[in-house]
Amino acid sequence: MDVKKLLAIAALSLVLTSACSNGSKTQMSDKKETIKVSTENTDLAKYDKLVKEKNIELKLEPLELTNYKDKIGATLTNPKYKKFAVNKELTISGVIEKEDQLKERYAWVKVSSLDIIDSNSVQDYYIPIENGTFKEDIHFYNGKGNYSIRVMLPATDRNNYYYDL
Known part of the structure; x- marks a missing residue:
């Protein structure tokens, strides 16, 4: 009986360890995704700034439409x-x-x-x-x-x- 209890406890701890480790990987993945999105937003802001600067250089002329x-x-x-x-x-x-x-x-x-x-x-x-x-x-x-x-x-x-x- 003691062997059965020991095996049951070992199996249960293995299941709990597996469940915890998967959650840790998911959290790490979420952190990487957050960092990636933040970097993309920084790049977009950089390019938006360059667009504004270029439009100042271009001396924008109003668009003329047809009749x-x-x-x-x-x-x-x-x-x-x-x-x-x-x-x-x-x-x-x-x-x-x-x-x-x-x-x-x-x-x-x-x-x-x-x-x-x-x-x-x-x-x-x-x-x-x-x-x-x-x-x-x-x-x-x-x-x-x-x-x-x-x-x-x-x-x-x-x-x-x-x-x-």
Whole structure:
């Protein structure tokens, strides 16, 4: 009987030791993840600072829209400038007063790399127009470089046709 009790205690202590050691590994993993996230946030802050400095150098000029904006009562809330710096992504957003007159329900955004010219250098985004607004983050898949961004809105007179904003 004493041997059975001894084996039971040994087995129980083995189970408890295993459970504790797994928890310790999880806690260590969480600490590593926290450190990794903190480092990434520091890097983002560094790059955001560089973007702000670059935009000061660029002497930002307001973006000029086409006459189509008047026909449908559209404004582009972001971006606001012709040439500017960003870090990895950019929010494209706008407002359309006469949304009910549009033949389609998406804003079409074409992002073209000006540094890399090939079939993969153009990215198309179709941003839903809901309650007179559209908004989406776009990404620059070709990395650092110069890009052209073209925002187009649906026609009021025919299907599958878009005008430059």
